[in-house]
Amino acid sequence: MEARELVIVGGGPAGLTAGLYAARARLDAVLIERLSPGGQMLTTDMVENWPGDLEAVSGFDLSDRMRKHAQHFGLEIVNNEVSAIAIDGEHKIINTPKGDIRCKALILCPGASPRKLGVPGEAELTGKGVSYCGTCDGPFYREQEVACVGGGDTAAEEALFLTKFAKKVFLIHRRDQLRATGILAERVMQNDKIEVLWSQAPLAFQGEKGVESVRIRRLKDNSEYDLAVQGAFVFVGTVPNTQFLDGLVEMDGQGFIITDKKQETSLPGVFAAGDCCAKILRQIVTAAGDGATAAFAAQRYLEE
Numbered sequence: 516m517e518a519r520e521l522v523i524v525g526g527g528p529a530g531l532t533a534g535l536y537a538a539r540a541r542l543d544a545v546l547i548e549r550l551s552p553g554g555q556m557l558t559t560d561m562v563e564n565w566p567g568d569l570e571a572v573s574g575f576d577l578s579d580r581m582r583k584h585a586q587h588f589g590l591e592i593v594n595n596e597v598s599a600i601a602i603d604g605e606h607k608i609i610n611t612p613k614g615d616i617r618c619k620a621l622i623l624c625p626g627a628s629p630r631k632l633g634v635p636g637e638a639e640l641t642g643k644g645v646s647y648c649g650t651c652d653g654p655f656y657r658e659q660e661v662a663c664v665g666g667g668d669t670a671a672e673e674a675l676f677l678t679k680f681a682k683k684v685f686l687i688h689r690r691d692q693l694r695a696t697g698i699l700a701e702r703v704m705q706n707d708k709i710e711v712l713w714s715q716a717p718l719a720f721q722g723e724k725g726v727e728s729v730r731i732r733r734l735k736d737n738s739e740y741d742l743a744v745q746g747a748f749v750f751v752g753t754v755p756n757t758q759f760l761d762g763l764v765e766m767d768g769q770g771f772i773i774t775d776k777k778q779e780t781s782l783p784g785v786f787a788a789g790d791c792c793a794k795i796l797r798q799i800v801t802a803a804g805d806g807a808t809a810a811f812a813a814q815r816y817l818e819e
């Protein structure tokens with residue numbers, strides 16, 4: 516069985532930063548990523564809150580730069596998917612379809628995926644008008660009308676991005692005030708192409724071969740109506756990609772991993788970083804910070 520000092524699961528900003536620090540510490544580390552390195556950054560059009568980059572940087576470029584930076588210092592990145600993890604004394608056994616890897620320290624950075632609304636028509640019309648990624652699917656809606664569901668930073672950013680293509684973006688939000696950061700909320704309110712549908716919630720996505728309308732409830736008086744749109748984008752939070760851990764480490768009620776200030780989980784030598792953790796701010800900069808802390812703490816753990 517392959518043996519390593521450290522295995523890092525996931526190649527988003529948390530994993531790539533952990534990998535950079537581990538490589539510079541000269542640890543025998545490997546990063547396992549099931550897709551392309553970059554994680555959610557790859558589904559982000561422009562990032563304008565990465566410190567030091569005053570000109571907004573594309574999510575694709577930032578991913579590429581982080582990957583190259585870590586590899587420059589010798590990090591090995593492999594394309595594979597971790598299916599399960601077992602504990603054997605102080606060793607951790609990482610199960611993958613390409614074989615098992617034994618390691619002493621482990622950093623979990625599997626990130627998070629978009630939360631589904633769970634309304635009728637959502638599953639059936641996903642990929643046929645229902646989408647969770649404006650960057651990926653926005654260009655399909657040139658001069659069309661689309662709905663965007665949510666009121667946080669991601670919903671605001673994505674609604675603004677969609678105005679590059681769509682002639683009208685309806686932002687459906689269940690409250691009467693956006694939760695998005697001030698500067699994003701201001702831009703939404705100033706954009707003529709965006710109409711916010713306050714205190715309303717989607718009940719169903721409707722259409723035969725593709726989205727034709729969204730059934731909407733006005734929460735103040737419970738009345739309902741159909742909003743005709745050709746596309747519907749859902750941005751209502753994320754769920755952690757922690758199912759494969761099968762309860763290995765302590766998690767909160769939603770499956771986010773609980774860590775201490777060293778990013779260590781309830782299992783000694785198992786650390787977690789980024790969006791998979793229970794925390795209040797899920798961003799690239801906090802994921803990178805968690806990754807650096809986790810790699811530093813893993814190094815200490817290995818030395819002890």
Ligand SMILES: Cc1cc2nc3c(=O)[nH]c(=O)nc-3n(C[C@H](O)[C@H](O)[C@H](O)COP(=O)(O)OP(=O)(O)OC[C@H]3O[C@@H](n4cnc5c(N)ncnc54)[C@H](O)[C@@H]3O)c2cc1C
Nearest residue numbers: 525527528529549554555597625626627789790797798799
């Ligand atoms: C549309 C959108 C726009 C955003 N805009 C911004 C922004 O402008 N600024 C900002 O700071 N943040 C933004 N964010 C949030 C930011 O992208 C995330 O907080 C950040 O990417 C989290 O990093 P992470 O490394 O924890 O996880 P992720 O980026 O989710 O990466 C996790 C990686 O782990 C891999 N993985 C998962 N499970 C396994 C497994 N079992 N085996 C192997 N690999 C696995 C995944 O394929 C993925 O590549 C945005 C997010 C979205 C969705």
